[in-house]
Amino acid sequence: MSGGDKLDFEIRPNPAPVSAADRAALLVNPGFGRIFTDHMVTIRYADGKGWYDARVEARAPIPMDPAAAVLHYAQEIFEGMKAYRTADGGVNLFRPEANAARFGVSAQRMAMPVLPPETFVDSLRRLVEIDRDWIPTDPDGSLYLRPFMFASEVFLGVRPANEYLYVAIASPVGAYFSGGVKPVSVWATPEYTRAAPGGTGAAKCGGNYAASLVAQAEAIEHGCDQVVFLDAVERRYVDELGGMNVFFVYDDGSVVTPPLTGTILPGIIRESVLTLAAESGHRVQERPVSFEDWQADAESGRLREVFACGTAAVVTPIGQVKSPAGEFLIGGGEPGRVTMALRQQLVDIQRGDAPDPHGWVTRLF
Numbered sequence: 075m076s077g078g079d080k081l082d083f084e085i086r087p088n089p090a091p092v093s094a095a096d097r098a099a100l101l102v103n104p105g106f107g108r109i110f111t112d113h114m115v116t117i118r119y120a121d122g123k124g125w126y127d128a129r130v131e132a133r134a135p136i137p138m139d140p141a142a143a144v145l146h147y148a149q150e151i152f153e154g155m156k157a158y159r160t161a162d163g164g165v166n167l168f169r170p171e172a173n174a175a176r177f178g179v180s181a182q183r184m185a186m187p188v189l190p191p192e193t194f195v196d197s198l199r200r201l202v203e204i205d206r207d208w209i210p211t212d213p214d215g216s217l218y219l220r221p222f223m224f225a226s227e228v229f230l231g232v233r234p235a236n237e238y239l240y241v242a243i244a245s246p247v248g249a250y251f252s253g254g255v256k257p258v259s260v261w262a263t264p265e266y267t268r269a270a271p272g273g274t275g276a277a278k279c280g281g282n283y284a285a286s287l288v289a290q291a292e293a294i295e296h297g298c299d300q301v302v303f304l305d306a307v308e309r310r311y312v313d314e315l316g317g318m319n320v321f322f323v324y325d326d327g328s329v330v331t332p333p334l335t336g337t338i339l340p341g342i343i344r345e346s347v348l349t350l351a352a353e354s355g356h357r358v359q360e361r362p363v364s365f366e367d368w369q370a371d372a373e374s375g376r377l378r379e380v381f382a383c384g385t386a387a388v389v390t391p392i393g394q395v396k397s398p399a400g401e402f403l404i405g406g407g408e409p410g411r412v413t414m415a416l417r418q419q420l421v422d423i424q425r426g427d428a429p430d431p432h433g434w435v436t437r438l439f
């Protein structure tokens with residue numbers, strides 16, 4: 075496809091979709107990432123040919139040659155976003171053009187071709203359209219969308235591949251917190267780092283997650299829900315969690331998050347929180363926060379709240395921190411007022427229950 079031409083999708087409906095009764099049973103308690111809809115989107119890319127063969131088709135295994143480049147050198151990127159059912163029966167996406175842009179940035183970092191942002195958004199619109207009956211009616215549920223792309227070329231040489239497959243799948247998900255928002259505990263790993271300057275920390279690539287799993291396992295061994303990573307150079311400043319950005323709320327009302335210096339994933343919820351907090355009159359700052367200050371300020375009470383944020387859990391209070399140097403609570407281990415207000419503001423905008431002055435919501439239907 076040359077620039078400017080719109081890619082047409084061939085629609086091949088699944089000849090054997092899940093029955094309405096079976097779907098209803100699956101949607102009672104979908105959990106996260108366990109069940110999938112009837113369809114997927116696929117688009118192919120080849121050097122010299124561009125993007126071609128855009129399809130909406132039955133979700134099915136992807137045949138792959140054992141020498142496909144992704145299986146060896148991990149050229150793979152992904153995105154994560156949600157389609158929300160609105161009170162009036164419509165369907166919303168939250169800032170899909172931001173996901174599209176970030177997908178392009180990730181692609182460039184991994185030496186992959188950039189899918190045109192309008193094709194990215196169009197692919198999700200078509201997937202949600204054909205599978206819209208899979209969006210849970212539970213007001214805390216949503217349809218999680220997972221667009222991804224990988225090197226499909228059959229070649230073991232080490233260089234950027236010249237063939238890629240873009241795929242989008244959808245998975246109904248329930249409330250992230252069943253039984254109300256509960257603060258999580260985090261383990262500050264002394265052993266592992268997530269991203270170094272010049273590395274891939276700002277790209278949403280599967281490899282970052284592969285490298286974080288052992289640290290997450292270490293967190294669980296220490297009785298924590300999540301791992302928090304410190305910077306790779308000084309092992310001193312807070313970067314982020316395995317898949318969520320982190321915010322600090324102080325007694326003077328200031329809201330602080332570490333700056334985007336290339337080792338932190340530029341979260342769309344992070345950016346939205348910065349905007350909403352500033353509009354609510356908080357002083358917002360993007361500046362480094364050291365782990366020693368985190369502990370000292372939590373213990374003195376100057377630090378009132380800490381939360382993690384990302385599409386999956388929106389805004390999640392952090393109530394307890396553990397490290398080899400000991401452990402401490404934040405805000406007595408209870409969810410903070412600023413945290414919960416920001417969470418509610420975001421959820422209301424995402425679901426169309428509050429005005430959307432920033433034009434963050436794309437109404438699909």
Ligand SMILES: *Cc1c(COP(=O)(O)O)cnc(C)c1O
Pocket residue numbers: 154278314315316317318319339340341342343344383384385386
């Ligand atoms: C996806 C992701 C986030 C959150 O990004 P959102 O756009 O807010 O969902 C944060 N950190 C990492 C490492 C991520 O992969």
